[in-house]
Amino acid sequence: MEINSIPEIEFSNVGKRFGNVWANRDISFGIHSNTIHAIIGENGAGKSTIMKILFGIYSADAGTIKLNSKEVRFNSPIDAMKYKIGMVHQHFMLSPAHTALENVLLVDPNQKALESYFKKDKIEKIKATAKLYKFDIPWDTLVRDLGVGIQQKIEILKLLCLDNQILIFDEPTAVLTPHEIDELLNQLLELKKQGKTVILITHKLKEVKRIADTITIFRKGQMVGTYPASELDEKEMASRMVGKPVSFEKRSFEKFSGKDQLLKLDNVKFSYENKDFHFNFTLHRGEILGIAGIEGHGQEKLIPFILNVKKYSYTGSTTILGKDAQKLGPNGARELPIGVFPEDRLRLGVLPELKAFQNFILGYQRNSKWFSKGILDWTKIKTLTQTMFDKFKVEPNNINLDFHAFSGGNQQKIVVARELFHGPEIIIAAHPTRGVDIGAIELIHEQLILAQEKGKGVLLISSELDELLKLSDRILVVRNGKIMGEQIRANFCEKEIGRNMLGVVT
Known part of the structure; x- marks a missing residue:
């Protein structure tokens, strides 16, 4: 497709710091109107942070953002919404005790809560917008009784009824079924067809390849590059995200x-x-x-x-x-x-305030292998923890750090290493x-x-x-x-x- 040479949104040397850590550093790229632009990267790479700056949730500590060639600075989401920017968050912001229709009616920040509730023309506009974008919504059903796929459509419709031009989606398919994912991707293509600019934050590379026009890749708070989607396959995207070749080999299967x-x-x-x-x-x-x-x-x-x-x-x-x-x-x-990788490692699998080597025996601390002369043998525990850190490539490779100091991926490696160490x-x-x-x-x-x-x-x-x-x-x-x-x-x-x-x- 032909893309306008002047970006609708332009980031120039944008940076965001939390304490002494730069979540984004020197970010410069453009997003063109009427395209689907995917922002991809590993967890903690900075992709959500840059979009939260655009939406006014965070303020940038460095650099500038231009919208249609004019410099802007948003101090709140309401500021961003005035410029027709909307965001669908990974965790929906709906009132479960209200109906689908009520949730859409109550979204306009310029109106008092129930001021236009019974205005027929507003209800007709909402339903006409839903029809235009092929959203089938049970208007009179309470949100708490609706599936997540329908709830997501309501979130999108809220933005469309505010006439937003730029729509940011943060991991929109995380909790959807395959059928709902297929529906959503088609709806994002329909949004583009109707002239909207769609920004997709995701880690699902197959979906990126299916619908994106352009891809920007983040790694460790910095930008790797921006590419036409046609230039990258899934393997290349993954390799640039992590900075090294990634294997997509499938396992061989033998009949059990x-x-x-x-x-x-x-x-x-x-x-x-x-x-x-x-x-x-x-x-x-x-x-x-x-x-x-x-x-x-x-x-x-x-x-x-x-x-x-x-x-x-x-x-x-x-x-x-x-x-x-x-x-x-x-x-x-x-x-x-039995080895268990719990669904919520911080709540069910570890004590985050303890050291990594202490967490390594958590749940197994009564096992005789950890004792010497009736007391815990911390020298042995540390030695074996270090062996597993090396085997599982935990970073930083420091067993004396508090567990919460590790990234999510390395926390999970520690839990997996612990559970497999005991030969389940x-x-x-x-x-x-x-x-x-x-x-x-x-x-x-x-x-x-x-x-x-x-x-x-x-x-x-x-x-x-x-x-x-x-x-x-x-x-x-x-x-x-x-x-x-x-x-x-x-x-x-x-x-x-x-x-x-x-x-x-x-």
Whole structure:
């Protein structure tokens, strides 16, 4: 497509500092009108920061921003909105107790909350805008009763009804099903068709390749470069993001025997927080069993149930490594060789204020291997922690740092190293690569594959369908606390998995 030579938005030597750390330094690039411009980079690369400066959430500490060749400085989002700039945040800003229509009506900052509520012309305009952009919205339904895909459409519609010209999307597909992702990408293309400028902050390179006209890559707070999307494939994008070649090799698959059962939930039914759950599946030795589903539909309840850390009252039976789960001791399944990558490492997996080497034994501190003459052998603990730091390429390579001093990717490496060090027969990995960089994703995937090849069983719970498709031997789809479908690798179908996630049984 032909792009105007003069950028609609121009960043010149923009910098932003938090304390002594520059989140952005010397950022200079342009965004042209009526294009889809992707901003990509690893976590902490600075891509969200630069867009928050544009939207007035942060103020720049250096440099200038021009809009249509005129220098601007926004001190708040309201300032940015006056210039027809809008932003859809990763975490939606909707009122769950109001209807879809009410949420759109109440968005205009220039009006009192209910001033125009019953104005027929305003309601007609909202519905006409939704029709123009092919948004099918149940207007009278409370937001809390709507799926995340519909909620996101409401967020976008709020911006369109304010007649915003520049639309910023921060990780817009993070919690969507494959079908909803496909719908959203088509809607972003429609926005461009209607003359809007779309800025897409994301780490999903396949989506970037599908819809972007231009790509700007960030690394460690600085800009690597801006490129026509046609010049870069996914592998090249990833390599420039991390500054080194990245392997996109897929694992080889050998058919597992299916005879040696490591974990079996046999017609298990239980209730928790007024919700019913029903699971019936087996994890075999040498298998990666993927669990797919929209977040919040019950897959996260599997972990505390299997580990028996919450004493659920249930029917059916649970067998773990040949033992009846109900007969396990007070520490539940943690007494068995099971490694767990928790879904929220800071809340469930570590004590951030402790040193890295202290966290390395957390959960295993009663293990006799750590003791010498009845007391913890800190010299041995530090030596083995250092060995695992070297093996897992943790940076900074300093076991004496507080855990919270490490980046998200390196925090996850420490957790993974700790759980694998003890030689688990079963690995429960919940969202193992969430919020981590490409290098850490590679390493974690390699470790899961290596465990599978050694005959371990991996239960992989993930909202990243690409991750599940890459690693899994089988995939179960969970919706509303029940298994909606099962697929084996030979018959994987992304669209069918997406339909199961939406509750359609095929």
